[in-house]
Amino acid sequence: MANLTKLRIRNQTKGTDLADRADIADTSASRNQGLLKHTGLADGEGLWIVPCEGVHSFFMKFAIDVVFINKKRVVTKIRPNMVSSRIAFSVRAHSTIELPVGMIEKSKTSPGDQLELEKYEA
Numbered sequence: 201m202a203n204l205t206k207l208r209i210r211n212q213t214k215g216t217d218l219a220d221r222a223d224i225a226d227t228s229a230s231r232n233q234g235l236l237k238h239t240g241l242a243d244g245e246g247l248w249i250v251p252c253e254g255v256h257s258f259f260m261k262f263a264i265d266v267v268f269i270n271k272k273r274v275v276t277k278i279r280p281n282m283v284s285s286r287i288a289f290s291v292r293a294h295s296t297i298e299l300p301v302g303m304i305e306k307s308k309t310s311p312g313d314q315l316e317l318e319k320y321e322a
Contacts, residue, residue: 207248208318209297216307218267218299218315221322222246234298235260241300248317252296254289257282265304267315268293275313280304 207222221244225231231249235241240262249255255266266279268290277290281301303309 219246250295
């Protein structure tokens with residue numbers, strides 16, 4: 201059964217939104233699948249992978265923006281426009297947020313920014 205819990209992700213430092221209906225991958229199965237079965241992400245969508253220090257884009261059908269955050273939800277690294285067949289990781293990260301390309305730039309997110317992740321039932 202699909203996870204009905206969604207996530208609002210806000211950059212508190214910049215006062216901008218990264219996602220308003222992100223999915224949560226917090227089980228082994230959901231982390232392994234990630235976005236592999238998706239054909240794209242619309243504005244407002246995303247995937248929070250927890251725990252996760254690194255991601256790959258092998259077999260992905262589209263590029264993504266990747267934001268790595270620590271346990272305090274502070275951005276440790278960003279990887280805009282990650283195209284297919286790439287690997288990105290941050291040894292200081294506790295979890296990873298995958299977003300549509302352009303959201304890092306649109307939200308002005310950069311390392312050191314404080315994010316707020318708010319769960320809600322869809």
